[in-house]
Amino acid sequence: MSHDPSFYFPAPREQKFCSQCGTLNTNRLLEGDNRKRDVCENCGAVHYQNPRIVVGTLPVWGDKILLCLRAIEPRANTWTLPAGFMELSESMAQGAERETQEEAGVKIALGKLYTAIDIPQIDQVHVYFLAEALGPELDPGPETLEARWYGLDDIPWDNLAFRSVSTTLKHYIRDRSHGHFDMHHYSLAFNR
Numbered sequence: 001m002s003h004d005p006s007f008y009f010p011a012p013r014e015q016k017f018c019s020q021c022g023t024l025n026t027n028r029l030l031e032g033d034n035r036k037r038d039v040c041e042n043c044g045a046v047h048y049q050n051p052r053i054v055v056g057t058l059p060v061w062g063d064k065i066l067l068c069l070r071a072i073e074p075r076a077n078t079w080t081l082p083a084g085f086m087e088l089s090e091s092m093a094q095g096a097e098r099e100t101q102e103e104a105g106v107k108i109a110l111g112k113l114y115t116a117i118d119i120p121q122i123d124q125v126h127v128y129f130l131a132e133a134l135g136p137e138l139d140p141g142p143e144t145l146e147a148r149w150y151g152l153d154d155i156p157w158d159n160l161a162f163r164s165v166s167t168t169l170k171h172y173i174r175d176r177s178h179g180h181f182d183m184h185h186y187s188l189a190f191n192r
Contacts, residue, residue: 013049013123014038020045051123054164055095056083057131058172059108064149065169066133068103070161071145080161081128081168082106084143096129104147105139108132115168118187126164130172130181152176163188 018025018040025038025047038047058081059066067079082103086095097110111130118125138147150156152173160166167188175181 015047015049018043018045019047049123051120051125053086053092053095054083054124054126055086055092055099055129056081056127057096057100057108057110057129058114058168059100059104059106059131059133061133061136061149064151065155065172066104066106066138066147067150067155068140068147069145070143072143075161077145078159078161079156080165082144082147083126083128083165092127093129096127096131100131102141103144105141106137106147107134109134112181113183114181115164115171116183116185117164117167118185119164120187121190126162128164128168163190 014027015025015038017023021040021043023040023042025040027036027038029036030039030046038049039045040047066082068082070076070078070080082100083096084099084103086092087098090098092113093110097108100106100108108131111132113127114130115128116125117127136149138149140147155169157166160169167186168184171184172181
């Protein structure tokens, strides 16, 4: 089977084989648990599946917001805030700063946690921090076709990548109008 190495995606959630010993897993309810888990009957490893965390920023330079045009799937050729999956051994803040640097190449002063968005249908949580750009210079990485500063009236609403991005931007515009930036936590529901 040939595979195009230019297109990778997160692995499926089902884990057929034990990552510890290679034995075929079984999917069953363990005593005292409340849901089925992939378990290895050979070595005893329990393979818990947890939500994936997407971390990013809402960078601001003066009265403009930074958006990145995605070069990769999902939703290639749509605009997004700089964000991506949090890595092991990093905090949410470290991940948000790393993703902002990787995707936009902009230097920032990280601000406070701004939105935390539960998306249970896809097993993800999206988290965005406010950020102040230390200059307007942009140097987008390979996952970004273009990075651009947008005025609030120029945001390409019809070509935004994800609902978590559009809702975060709407909160920002509303909060900016009254000068008080509260933290927002909410869930997004949609059909698969």
